[in-house]
Amino acid sequence: MSHTRIKRKGPARREVKLDELHATLERVKAAVDAADYETLKAAVDTLAFLTQELEAKGTTIDRLRRMLFGAKTEKTSRVVVGDAAASGAGAPAGEAKAKPKAPGHGRNGAAAYVGAEKVKVAHASLHSGDLCPACQKGKVYPLAEPAVLLRVRAMAPLRAFRYELDRYRCNTCGEVFTAETPEGVGPDKYDETAAGMIGLLRYGAGLPFNRIARLEKGFGIPLPPPTQWEVVERGAGLMVPAHEELIRQAAQGKLLHNDDTKMKVLELMAESRHEADDDDDTPPHERTGVFTSGIVAVAGGHQIALFFTGRQHAGENLRDVLARRAAELPLPIQMCDALAANTAGKLPTIVAGCNAHGRRQFVEVANNFPDDCRHVLEQVGKVYKNDAIAREQKMSDDERLRFHQAQSKKVMDDLKAWMQVQFAEHKVEPNSGLGKAIAYVLKHWPKLTLFLEKPGAPLDNSICERALKMAICHRKNSLFYKTLNGAHVGDIHMTLIHTAELNGVSPFDYLVALQRHHDDVAEHPADWMPWNYHQALARLTAGPGPPS
Numbered sequence: 001m002s003h004t005r006i007k008r009k010g011p012a013r014r015e016v017k018l019d020e021l022h023a024t025l026e027r028v029k030a031a032v033d034a035a036d037y038e039t040l041k042a043a044v045d046t047l048a049f050l051t052q053e054l055e056a057k058g059t060t061i062d063r064l065r066r067m068l069f070g071a072k073t074e075k076t077s078r079v080v081v082g083d084a085a086a087s088g089a090g091a092p093a094g095e096a097k098a099k100p101k102a103p104g105h106g107r108n109g110a111a112a113y114v115g116a117e118k119v120k121v122a123h124a125s126l127h128s129g130d131l132c133p134a135c136q137k138g139k140v141y142p143l144a145e146p147a148v149l150l151r152v153r154a155m156a157p158l159r160a161f162r163y164e165l166d167r168y169r170c171n172t173c174g175e176v177f178t179a180e181t182p183e184g185v186g187p188d189k190y191d192e193t194a195a196g197m198i199g200l201l202r203y204g205a206g207l208p209f210n211r212i213a214r215l216e217k218g219f220g221i222p223l224p225p226p227t228q229w230e231v232v233e234r235g236a237g238l239m240v241p242a243h244e245e246l247i248r249q250a251a252q253g254k255l256l257h258n259d260d261t262k263m264k265v266l267e268l269m270a271e272s273r274h275e276a277d278d279d280d281d282t283p284p285h286e287r288t289g290v291f292t293s294g295i296v297a298v299a300g301g302h303q304i305a306l307f308f309t310g311r312q313h314a315g316e317n318l319r320d321v322l323a324r325r326a327a328e329l330p331l332p333i334q335m336c337d338a339l340a341a342n343t344a345g346k347l348p349t350i351v352a353g354c355n356a357h358g359r360r361q362f363v364e365v366a367n368n369f370p371d372d373c374r375h376v377l378e379q380v381g382k383v384y385k386n387d388a389i390a391r392e393q394k395m396s397d398d399e400r401l402r403f404h405q406a407q408s409k410k411v412m413d414d415l416k417a418w419m420q421v422q423f424a425e426h427k428v429e430p431n432s433g434l435g436k437a438i439a440y441v442l443k444h445w446p447k448l449t450l451f452l453e454k455p456g457a458p459l460d461n462s463i464c465e466r467a468l469k470m471a472i473c474h475r476k477n478s479l480f481y482k483t484l485n486g487a488h489v490g491d492i493h494m495t496l497i498h499t500a501e502l503n504g505v506s507p508f509d510y511l512v513a514l515q516r517h518h519d520d521v522a523e524h525p526a527d528w529m530p531w532n533y534h535q536a537l538a539r540l541t542a543g544p545g546p547p548s
Contacts, residue, residue: 018048074359076377079366110150115506156219157197157212161185190227195235196511198228203493204507206473229486235511236489238518243492245525246304246499251324253299255456256349257335257464258342260293260314261472264480265487268311292471292491293317296464296502298456302531305467305498309487315344322348333454335461338444353447355380356460361440365433372422372434379415383408387451387459397455409452416445470494496530505530513537 021044029037073079110116125133132138165179201207207215209225216223250256272288293314295306308317318334325332334349336342337357359380366373386407390400419438422428428435441448451457474490481487496514500507510530514521517540521528527536 018044018051021047074363076374076381079363079377080370080374110148113150116150156216156221157201158194158216158221158223159219160221190231192235192512192515195231195515196508199232199235199493199511200497200508202228202232203474203490204470204497206470206477208478211477232493233485233489235515236492239492239496239511239514239521241518241522241525242514242528243495245529246495247306247321248324249299249526249529250295250297250304250306251321252326252329253297253304253332255298255333255335255458256318256321257296257458257461258293258314258318259336259461259464259468260291260317260341261468261475263290263292263309263471263475263487265290265309265482265484266480267483287311292468292475292487294464294468294471295321296467297321302529303463303499303502305495305502307467307471307491307494307498309471309481309491310484313341313344315340315342315347318342318349319345319347333450333457335458335464337461338440338447350450350454351447352450352454352457353444354461355383355448356462358441358444358448361437362434365437369432369434372428373437375418376415376437379411382411384459401452401455404452412449412452416442467498470498500530503530505533 025037025040025044028040032040126140128141129139132140163182163185165181167179168177169175170177198212201212202209209228212228213223213225268290288311290309290311291313292307292309293312295308295314295318297304297306306317306321312320314336322332331348331350333352334343334347335352335354337354343351359377362369362373362376366377383404386404387400390403395403419442422438423430423435428438430436430439451459471494474494481490493511496511497507500510510533513533514528517528517536520536520540524536527533527539
């Protein structure tokens with residue numbers, strides 16, 4: 001039976017000026033009551049606003065959505081209409097609930113500028129033990145804490161130094177004598193600091209090469225995009241041993257988060273088009289999608305972020321990582337959402353479910369079922385509050401497990417019983433939005449409550465989703481990778497940059513150190529992880545010890 005697609009005609013186009021609409025509105029004012037008039041007036045004002053915004057050059061659908069419906073949030077106080085936290089219920093009459101300032105609000109103190117260059121300024125006339133110039137009796141001594149002035153100055157991300165070496169020529173033999181190159185000036189035009197900065201701007205901050213070139217041009221430093229690519233490609237090659245070591249150590253982790261996001265690689269997309277147009281019998285790839293997978297492992301007390309771009313899903317990339325795992329180690333915990341792509345490959349793991357995804361099922365239907373969704377969100381909020389307490393008190397995995405069993409188990413058990421009652425007593429239609437949300441949570445309940453059974457099992461996969469924002473930033477700004485090799489270079493940089501960030505280390509200093517000492521990195525890669533590379537630098541600076 002064939003189906004014919006019916007094309008629906010859009011509304012007939014008619015030019016109507018806004019002043020004509022306002023005039024029509026005034027004419028019907030006498031025929032309707034005040035409430036209806038205000039409704040019509042609001043509709044006309046909205047139409048005028050939308051027309052003006054759509055005519056603006058920079059308007060996007062996302063911008064309009066934010067202006068009309070507000071910023072997207074999943075906080076319970078914003079999700080559930082009429083929530084006590086949102087309305088300020090419970091506060092004394094006449095008192096508005098003070099909104100707490102967001103973290104990081106306001107100016108940063110001098111202590112926050114850990115990368116600032118320190119300049120010691122001596123007093124012009126006083127020294128320790130001098131006679132006090134004020135009372136002429138006592139003696140002055142230095143305070144432990146100096147007075148601090150902070151000044152921020154602009155400079156180009158990449159600076160160029162032009163060395164002009166004196167040259168002398170003999171007027172008899174013609175021999176030319178050139179001044180020696182200053183100490184510390186290497187043989188390469190673009191040194192390790194240049195490679196580190198370009199890599200950080202490109203893959204850490206998401207700036208495309210052409211934008212970096214435009215920025216540097218404003219400082220009088222020409223930096224063509226092809227040159228930038230050559231610099232970061234060479235740098236990635238020098239850092240491969242550290243990248244491979246991070247993968248090896250991540251494979252030994254007790255906890256691994258994984259997820260993926262869509263990516264574009266023109267080389268793979270061209271292959272797919274070529275295979276689709278080919279007339280031969282060569283079977284095309286079963287999968288045409290391209291993805292960047294993020295894996296965040298907890299190993300040896302450190303967090304390691306890995307990125308992989310290609311046709312494989314997150315589960316398949318995790319399988320390849322776990323192939324390097326020592327056979328004698330116990331099964332690791334794998335945290336991911338319920339997508340089959342995250343567990344593809346028959347992974348030897350204990351799977352934990354993401355409570356943030358389970359919670360989101362109720363966030364999405366909260367407008368239609370406010371009371372029921374408020375109950376669920378508040379109960380889940382109690383569990384997250386308990387987890388925050390465990391984190392603040394720096395509990396060990398075993399202590400955290402016992403704390404959740406004492407404080408969160410009853411909350412989760414009561415929530416499960418409440419959900420089961422909704423179906424058993426036919427209070428909720430299974431095919432409704434709320435019914436589907438409850439069914440999702442009940443289906444994945446053992447995985448969602450693994451944190452009550454296994455030490456170290458997290459509540460959600462948020463850390464991996466935050467890591468993937470680095471790849472998403474690249475996709476939004478640069479749109480695509482040109483080749484698989486380009487994607488691999490990006491994966492190496494993102495892995496090293498984000499792992500350094502997770503361990504509180506300067507990504508720029510880390511990239512520079514790996515490239516500057518690449519020979520030692522290749523020989524002792526385990527000594528050059530973000531959490532211990534300073535010891536390797538100290539070892540090289542100290543030089544070989546005395547002969548035994």
